[in-house]
Amino acid sequence: MSTITSTFAQSDSSKIILVIHGGAGTILKKNMTPEKEKAYHDKLEEALLAGYNQLKSGKTSTEAVKAAINIMEDSPLFNAGKGAVYTNKETQEMDASIMRGSDKNAGAVAGVSTIKNPIDAAIAVMEKSEHVLLTGAGAEEFAASQGVEIVDTSYFRSDVRHKQLKRVQEKEKMVLDHDGDQGSVDSSEDEFNIDYIEDKKFGTVGAVALDNQGTIAAGTSTGGMTNKRYNRVGDSPIIGAGTYANDFAGISCTGHGEFFMRNVVAYDVCALMEYKGLTLEEATAEVIRKQTEIGGSGGLIGLDKNGNVAMPFNTAGMYRAYITENGTMFIGIYGQ
Amino acid sequence: MSTITSTFAQSDSSKIILVIHGGAGTILKKNMTPEKEKAYHDKLEEALLAGYNQLKSGKTSTEAVKAAINIMEDSPLFNAGKGAVYTNKETQEMDASIMRGSDKNAGAVAGVSTIKNPIDAAIAVMEKSEHVLLTGAGAEEFAASQGVEIVDTSYFRSDVRHKQLKRVQEKEKMVLDHDGDQGSVDSSEDEFNIDYIEDKKFGTVGAVALDNQGTIAAGTSTGGMTNKRYNRVGDSPIIGAGTYANDFAGISCTGHGEFFMRNVVAYDVCALMEYKGLTLEEATAEVIRKQTEIGGSGGLIGLDKNGNVAMPFNTAGMYRAYITENGTMFIGIYGQ
Numbered sequence: 175m176s177t178i179t180s181t182f183a184q185s186d187s188s189k190i191i192l193v194i195h196g197g198a199g200t201i202l203k204k205n206m207t208p209e210k211e212k213a214y215h216d217k218l219e220e221a222l223l224a225g226y227n228q229l230k231s232g233k234t235s236t237e238a239v240k241a242a243i244n245i246m247e248d249s250p251l252f253n254a255g256k257g258a259v260y261t262n263k264e265t266q267e268m269d270a271s272i273m274r275g276s277d278k279n280a281g282a283v284a285g286v287s288t289i290k291n292p293i294d295a296a297i298a299v300m301e302k303s304e305h306v307l308l309t310g311a312g313a314e315e316f317a318a319s320q321g322v323e324i325v326d327t328s329y330f331r332s333d334v335r336h337k338q339l340k341r342v343q344e345k346e347k348m349v350l351d352h353d354g355d356q357g358s359v360d361s362s363e364d365e366f367n368i369d370y371i372e373d374k375k376f377g378t379v380g381a382v383a384l385d386n387q388g389t390i391a392a393g394t395s396t397g398g399m400t401n402k403r404y405n406r407v408g409d410s411p412i413i414g415a416g417t418y419a420n421d422f423a424g425i426s427c428t429g430h431g432e433f434f435m436r437n438v439v440a441y442d443v444c445a446l447m448e449y450k451g452l453t454l455e456e457a458t459a460e461v462i463r464k465q466t467e468i469g470g471s472g473g474l475i476g477l478d479k480n481g482n483v484a485m486p487f488n489t490a491g492m493y494r495a496y497i498t499e500n501g502t503m504f505i506g507i508y509g510q
Numbered sequence: 511m512s513t514i515t516s517t518f519a520q521s522d523s524s525k526i527i528l529v530i531h532g533g534a535g536t537i538l539k540k541n542m543t544p545e546k547e548k549a550y551h552d553k554l555e556e557a558l559l560a561g562y563n564q565l566k567s568g569k570t571s572t573e574a575v576k577a578a579i580n581i582m583e584d585s586p587l588f589n590a591g592k593g594a595v596y597t598n599k600e601t602q603e604m605d606a607s608i609m610r611g612s613d614k615n616a617g618a619v620a621g622v623s624t625i626k627n628p629i630d631a632a633i634a635v636m637e638k639s640e641h642v643l644l645t646g647a648g649a650e651e652f653a654a655s656q657g658v659e660i661v662d663t664s665y666f667r668s669d670v671r672h673k674q675l676k677r678v679q680e681k682e683k684m685v686l687d688h689d690g691d692q693g694s695v696d697s698s699e700d701e702f703n704i705d706y707i708e709d710k711k712f713g714t715v716g717a718v719a720l721d722n723q724g725t726i727a728a729g730t731s732t733g734g735m736t737n738k739r740y741n742r743v744g745d746s747p748i749i750g751a752g753t754y755a756n757d758f759a760g761i762s763c764t765g766h767g768e769f770f771m772r773n774v775v776a777y778d779v780c781a782l783m784e785y786k787g788l789t790l791e792e793a794t795a796e797v798i799r800k801q802t803e804i805g806g807s808g809g810l811i812g813l814d815k816n817g818n819v820a821m822p823f824n825t826a827g828m829y830r831a832y833i834t835e836n837g838t839m840f841i842g843i844y845g846q
Contacts, residue, residue, distance in 0.1 A: 278772045278804070284743075285645055305742050306771045309621055310646055312741025405648025406641050407620075414750040414774035435642045436614045438750035441774040442781070449785035468614070 178462050179509035180486035181494065182455045189481025191384050192225040193496040194218065194242050196252045197377035198428045198473035201491025203508055211507065214251060218495040218505050221245035225383055226497045235391035235424075236274055236297060238383035243270075243293040243395050246379040250332060252493075253377030255291055258330055258397025260339035266330040268397050269411035270296040275390035275419035275479075280306050282411040283313040287330075290323040293395045296411070298322050306413060310405075335400075342401045378410055380426025382419070382477040390477060392417050392424035392440070399431075409434035414441040421479060422447045423454055428492070429465070429472010437464055443476055458484040514798050515845035516822035517830065518791045525817025527720050528561045529832040530554065530578050532588045533713035534764045534809035537827025539844055547843065550587060554831040554841050557581040561719055562833045571727035571760075572610055572633060574719035579606075579629040579731050582715040586668060588829075589713030591627055594666055594733025596675035602666040604733050605747035606632040611726035611755035611815075616642050618747040619649040623666075626659040629731045632747070634658050642749060646741075671736075678737045714746055716762025718755070718813040726813060728753050728760035728776070735767075745770035750777040757815060758783045759790055764828070765801070765808010773800055779812055794820040 183190060196218060225242035229235070247255025258266040270292035271282035281300025284307065289295045295317035299308055302320050318324050378396035385391075394417045396410040408431025409416035416427045418440035425440040434440075439461050446457035458476045465472060466488045473487025475494060485494045487509070495505040519526060532554060561578030565571070583591025594602040606628035607618035617636025620643065625631045631653035635644055638656050654660050714732035721727075730753045732746040744767025745752035752763045754776035761776040770776075775797050782793035794812045801808060802824045809823025811830060821830045823845070831841040 273772075280772055303740075304768065305740070306768045307743045307748075309741040309743055312739065316740040403648065404639075404641070404652040405645040407643045407645055412643075412748060412750070413771050414748070414777065418774070432640065432642045435749050436609075436616055438754070438774060438777040441750065441777060445778070445781035445785060449781060 177509065178459065178466065178486055178488050180455070180459060180484060181504065181506055182484045183482065183496065183504070188498040188500040188502060189384065190477060190483045190496050190498050191229050191481065192222060192238055192242060192381065193475045193477050193483045193485065194221050194225070194379070194381040194494070195426065195428055195473070195475045195485070196246055196379050196493030198487040198489040198492035199376040200489065201493070201507055214493055214507060215505055217246065217249050217251055218493060219503065222495050222497045222503055225381060226501070229383060229385055232386060234387070235383035235385040235389050236272065238385065239272065239381040239391045239393040240293055240297055242381040243379055243393055244291050247291045247293065247395055250334070252379045253397045254379045254395040256330065257332070257335065257377065259400040260335050262401050262403040264339065265327065266397055267402070267405065268292045268395070269407060270393070270395040271411045271413060271417040272296045272300050272391065272393040273413055273417050273419040273424070274300065275421055275424055278420055280413045282307045282413060283309070283317070284407045284411040285310045285405055286313050287327055288314050288324050289317050290325045290329065293393050294322045296393065307411065339400055346401060378428040380428060380475060382424040382426055382475055384477055384479070384481055388479060390419045390424035390479060392419040392426050394426045408432065409439070414438045416440060418444055420444050423476050423478040425474055425476045427472065427474040429489070430470050433465055433468055433470025434472065437461065437468065437470070439465065439474065454478040454482050455484050458486050462486040462488055513845065514795065514802065514822055514824050516791070516795060516820060517840065517842055518820045519818065519832065519840070524834040524836040524838060525720065526813060526819045526832050526834050527565050527817065528558060528574055528578060528717065529811045529813050529819045529821065530557050530561070530715070530717045530830070531762065531764055531809070531811045531821070532582055532715050532829030534823040534825040534828035535712040536825065537829070537843055550829055550843060551841055553582065553585050553587055554829060555839065558831050558833045558839055561717060562837070565719060565721055568722060570723070571719035571721040571725050572608065574721065575608060575717040575727045575729040576629055576633055578717040579715055579729055580627050583627045583629065583731055586670070588715045589733040590715045590731040592666065593668070593671065593713065595736040596671050598737050598739040600675065601663065602733055603738070603741065604628045604731070605743060606729070606731040607747045607749060607753040608632045608636055608727065608729040609749055609753050609755040610636065611757055611760055614756055616749045618643045618749060619645070619653070620743045620747040621646045621741055622649050623663055624650050624660050625653050626661045626665065629729050630658045632729065643747065675736055682737060714764040716764060716811060718760040718762055718811055720813055720815070720817055724815060726755045726760035726815060728755040728762050730762045744768065745775070750774045752776060754780055756780050759812050759814045761810055761812045763808060763810040765825070766806050769801055769804055769806025770808065773797065773804065773806070775801065775810065790814040790818050791820050794822050798822040798824055
């Protein structure tokens with residue numbers, strides 16, 4: 175976690191209008207098959223194009239964020255929606271949030287188990303309620319009342335994710351037996367923990383878009399941590415921590431949520447730009463440096479009002495991609 | 511909501527070491543009886559002294575915040591703990607958070623119904639878990655496992671608060687009938703809405719302390735909004751929005767939570783101090799000005815590392831108090 179990788183692109187004739195991520199973590203080329211790599215690449219491209227088509231047809235940045243995130247939520251490849259990880263109780267508890275920069279309106283849901291696309295519920299909270307954050311059964315009731323698609327919990331069942339849960343539980347038991355500490359796992363320990371992190375905190379998805387009205391929107395959707403207990407909620411549904419957008423920039427984060435909450439990472443990027451005059455590239459590099467300092471692994475995507483993009487992370491890799499106004503795409507998986 | 515009142519005190523020979531609030535809202539002298547005023551005054555003094563005694567005996571700022579907030583949580587006068595307001599389902603759903611500035615560790619609980627002192631559960635999350643935010647039944651299960659006091663839900667039953675719920679429901683029905691809008695209530699409308707606001711969003715408690723190690727801790731505890739639905743969660747349990755502490759300052763907010771979430775108010779004070787070099791007084795005045803701008807009524811208390819205090823609000827009044835190292839107290843209720 176000592177190296178920070180950042181893909182930064184300055185806008186010129188063709189603005190970047192959509193940037194997405196599918197999670198940061200221990201993504202190493204040696205652990206990938208060409209087939210798996212292609213599957214991720216294709217799905218990121220599909221998500222990019224879904225959002226791009228919204229923007230090109232004059233839709234809002236919120237609609238583009240929804241379209242891009244829906245593709246990733248509907249795929250088993252990412253830890254969000256269909257691919258959401260299992261909790262300790264063998265259920266799914268998903269979180270999502272959205273924020274629109276022009277009026278700083280925001281919506282979020284936390285701990286929902288029956289909403290097919292949690293980002294849709296977050297958008298309904300933003301657009302159809304006076305609230306910002308609804309949780310659990312109440313959030314589901316509200317979402318249903320707004321026509322958001324509800325599914326049976328069996329929709330989220332997955333053998334792959336269930337096996338992942340069992341692996342994580344076995345490893346946590348080993349850690350417990352080893353040092354009697356319920357809380358921390360030393361991520362500096364080689365292979366054992368590389369797997370642990372890969373299984374446990376991986377695959378949150380997010381998107382940030384800039385529309386032809388100059389409005390930025392940012393959204394994030396996640397299944398949280400494998401084997402999580404006590405209805406734990408991470409940074410993804412927290413406005414300021416996992417998601418933020420204003421007139422300066424839009425940010426969506428991914429990584430070890432608790433550290434992103436303590437440093438209010440998404441808003442911190444905007445504050446550094448507004449109050450210290452940093453560029454998006456400088457501000458995002460600074461917050462990831464601060465995350466590294468406190469031991470918070472992960473990354474983020476950011477897009478500013480001029481169409482500059484930054485995608486820094488301190489993990490081995492981050493699924494990330496952007497598309498410019500004229501349709502040029504960048505898709506990346508590994509670090510440097 | 512056009513006037514901003516701020517009690518600001520510069521530290522000199524005797525540092526301010528504890529500041530508390532019991533909520534901001536439509537508190538007008540003409541609506542108060544001398545008995546009610548005395549009851550609030552006495553309870554704020556009791557809370558101040560409880561925290562002060564912790565600090566004077568060498569305890570941490572976290573322990574002082576706990577002691578002060580516990581007194582207010584145990585009183586029916588405030589919308590937290592014993593005095594928590596009713597939800598639409600005639601239950602209580604309480605939220606609390608704590609943050610320690612020295613290591614920026616934090617803990618929070620949201621939507622808990624059986625924890626006598628929600629701030630104690632937040633402290634347990636901070637000190638005994640690797641998490642920041644636990645919610646609902648899971649938060650209660652974790653709190654119980656850590657020895658935090660659990661009570662039967664009948665503990666929170668209150669005729670006064672139940673009548674308040676019925677009044678709010680009646681008024682919301684009138685608002686609905688009037689303009690067919692489920693969401694917003696125009697708070698600029700006379701007496702009708704003054705009562706409405708007083709009933710609905712009033713009485714969150716909070717405390718910020720500075721201990722003899724120079725560590726700042728900030729905490730907030732609330733019952734949320736009367737008649738709230740859909741497991742709505744406001745700013746109080748959100749690190750960055752309702753509560754924040756670092757080496758610059760500690761902040762606890764009270765008011766219309768959604769607006770405090772959208773502006774990430776508590777962290778914004780710290781960002782303005784760190785990145786723009788503003789003083790605590792300047793930074794807190796700026797964030798309350800921004801709240802007024804977007805229609806967010808409320809206030810906050812802040813304490814910096816030098817023992818300066820600020821207590822700005824844009825409502826008619828805010829229950830607020832501080833105590834200095836040598837025991838001098840200030841207790842305020844109304845605005846200017």
